[in-house]
Amino acid sequence: MDTYGLSAEQVQESQRKHGTNKLTERPTEGFWDKFKDNLGDPMIRILCVALVINIIFVFLGQTEWYESVGIAVAVLLATSISTFSEYRNESSFQKLQEEASHIRCKVYRDGEIAEISIDDLVVGDCVLLQSGDKIPADGVLDEGTLKVDQSVLNGESKEASKRMLPKGAALPESNMDFLNEYRVFRGSVVCSGNALMRVSTVGDSSIYGQIAGELQRDDDRDTPLKVKLGKLAHGISKFGYMGGIFIAAALLFQRIVIKNSFDPGLILAYCSQWMTLLNDIIQALMLAVIIIVMAVPEGLPLMIAIVSALNMGKMLKDNVLVRKVAGIETAGSLNILFSDKTGTITKGKLEAVIFVDGQGREHVSGQDMGAGLAPLLSLLVHYNTDAVMSGEGESMRAIGGNATERATLRFIPNLHARAQIKKLDNILFNSDNKYSCTQIEGDYTGLLIKGAPEKILSRCKYYYDGQGDKKPLTGLADINRKIDELAARAIRVLAFAHGSGRIKDGALPSENDWVLAGIMGIRDEIRPESVAAIQEAQQAGVQVVMITGDRKDTAVAIAKETGLVAGDGDLVLTSAELAQMPDEELKKRVKDIRVIARALPGDKSRLVRAAQEMNLVVGMTGDGVNDSPALKAADVGFAMGGGTEVAKEAGDIIIMDDNFNSIGKAILYGRTIFNSIRKFIIFQLTINISAVLISFAAPLLGRESPLSIIQILWVNLVMDTLAALAFGGEPALKRFMREKPKKRDENIVNQYMWTSILTGGGFIFIASLFFLLSAFTNNFFRPDPENKYLLTGYFAFFIFAAVCNAFNARTDKINLMDNISRNRGFLGIILLIAAIQILMTYFGGAVLRCHGLLANEWLMVFIPAILILPLDLIKKALCRNNG
Secondary structure (H helix, E strand, O other): OOOOOEOHHHHHHHHHHHOOOOOOOOOOOOHHHHHHHHOOOHHHHHHHHHHHHHHHHHHOOOOOHHHHHHHHHHHHHHHHHHHHHHHHHHHHHHHHHHHHOOOEEEEEEOOEEEEEEHHHOOOOOEEEEOOOOEOOOEEEEEEEEEEEEOHHHHOOOOOEEEEOOOOOOOOOOOOOOOOOOOEEOOOOEEEEEEEEEEEEEOHHHOHHHHHHHHOOOOOOOOOHHHHHHHHHHHHHHHHHHHHHHHHHHHHHHHHHHHOOOOOHHHHHHHHHOHHHHHHHHHHHHHHHHHHHHHHOOOHHHHHHHHHHHHHHHHHHHOOEEEOOHHHHHHHHOOOEEEEEHHHHHEEEEEEEEEEEEOOOOEEOOHHHOOOOHHHHHHHHHHOOOOEEEEOOHHHOEEEEOOHHHHHHHHHOOOOOOOOOEEEEEEEOOOOOOOEEEEEEEEOOOEEEEEEOHHHHHHHEEEEEOOOOOEEEOOOHHHHHHHHHHHHHOOOEEEEEEEEOOOOEOOEOOOOOOEEEEEEEEEEEEEOHHHHHHHHHHHHOOOEEEEEOOOOHHHHHHHHHHHOOOOOOOOEEEEHHHHHHOOHHHHHHHHHHEEEEEOOOHHHHHHHHHHHHHOOOOEEEEEOOHHHHHHHHHOOEEEEEOOOOHHHHHHOOEEEOOOOHHHHHHHHHHHHHHHHHHHHHHHHHHHHHHHHHHHHHHHHHOOOOOOOOHHHHHHHHHHHHHHHHHHHHOOOOOHHHHHOOOOOOOOOOOOHHHHHHHHHHHHHHHHHHHHHHHOHHHHOOOOOOOOOHHHHHHHHHHHHHHHHHHHHHHOOOOOOOOOOHHHOOHHHHHHHHHHHHHHHHHHHOHHHHOOOOOOHHHHHHHHHHHHOHHHHHHHHHHHHHHHO
């Protein structure tokens, strides 16, 4: 062997000229960058407007400073929790990425072999590549031949052959021609062979680096929840601002016109007292601010942050790592999911599943065939291969060779371990001859042959029966029929035969007198749980599309077995057929597509774009570098835990066990979160609407300020924070997977929710008027000039009515305790809210405007509050009958 490798001086010169092999790291958002982004939440923006107005009133001496502090705390809490949750998960992900990227390479430097970090490679380095190695840079082979798996780059599962560049030949240009037999690419895996590679392209200039660089663009579109919350925030802000203006005008009308009995003279006289008029205008503006604060569900951003954080922990236990909080809820809204076949729907591991002997009899393992045939098959399998078995007992595994050879070794044990067998010559498998052969001598002699049936069967004159005796081969038609049956089940076949004679000049003897042992069926087994998971996803209204590099007939067989293709309307396309289809036609047909066969890297991104232009919420799975652009472009990218670092960087959610079943769990958790958010919206908007109505009506009826800003913030932050924990613990129910996916632009508040909100809000409003204005209620409370006991009792009633309504909001069933055993924290938190409110009644003081109540006064608080429960049950019964 020649002396290989660069000298230290040459390494430095190459680094200066071409750089190192280190990929440019994608800049990650720091905590404060994420915090700033989260301040752009629609609800947070409304709160910030209210905060600014309130601060102005503090300087004018028209409100207390702690009201502004309360609003500021609302903003900081909601923003900090969501930011911390996302930052913590991102930090965990970065640690995983760093651990995964610690790759060492065997490189010749100064004529000696050395192990260096992948980042330290330079152009001109000579790298030793062996079976199982991941190719660390783009380059060409100086010596040897390889079989490489380039599926992470081009999605093609077929192994590619690579050979050395002929002496004096021009170096092939660096491009994406993965079929170039001289060039090898970073990210590919060596399946078999040994070679020396000369590095030609490093770092960001490599194909791997170029694809990774494309992911630096930040072109994310809004998530479905953000779209829905944006619409809700717009509606609430419009309602709050218009309501505030209207209520301020109504209060001024009451002070200026009604109080002066509509008398023009009295009105003019009143207006001439400008200090009094200015005070009334300020009071009206203050009331407007109160209405705006009451209209905004301050606890909603906080609730979303809490419920997302709680479910992220649950999902991690189910092998689902959430990198981006938005990815969870988006998963629940999926309309269409483009899924890889290998390793996701299938096990990603070739297995020999059947052997058919020369008589057409089927065997599922080496143990159930005849005593004479098994040793012959073991000889043919174990001595005509580059793979070997390593280890003992349960730890035994096949290593080396290619995936097909390793699968055949696992089918039958080596029954000749102690035999004296010498390999004399061999013929390697290639795409032209489609077979491999090894010539042996010793305890056994002859030619051991395996390969494509069409190349082997025609040269077989005999077959081995179960006792190992040679018999004339007469059932060839039956064997070919069996091969067709296996092909229809997506099972590839290899034929095994024994021949006489010797290999001469790399060729087999011409005699057609081989003895057939049989054909072995090999397939990438479908995960048993994938079939049920796909069916569940389809029942959930999610269209599942399988994308594979397999041939069309193989893809169709797998699709039928998994239930992806069930009828004539289900569309199966090859990449070539997809390429011929115009974009407009693709958009029309995208809802019918079930399988894309012979897929190329660009197909995934095109499918994502077409589906998104149809306003569908799109999910994409992937593990290779070639998948990364599509993973990033999709609404939610599911990267496989066993995939490349670039793919995981592009994904929103990491499926740690590479299992389609885990994707189904992510969809279920997403729907659970969305339903929990909807339950909380019912709970909080009921409070807010009733608060706005009573704050509008009470001053006009002579009872000013029934609820202060601090009391509303207490409801929306302290109580709602605890309520968020209660609703965040709601279980992931299988019935959520029977719901239809929510449209991207669908209103988050649906008809059922509006019915519940208006029923509960209407009851609290009417009960509030009765509580504040009726003599009957007033007689229950101790009289005092400021009505402090009555207003304390009303605040407590308002809280406990909301607490009781939490039971109504958490389920649409008549049974209010439906699945309560799976969220035991709910009852504990509700009791805690009640206990805190009772304590604050006695210790809240001037800040919460509370004073201790007597037993009979508490009775007047609890009885009307509890009435909201039977009222909602009546509403549910009526809705069910009408539905």
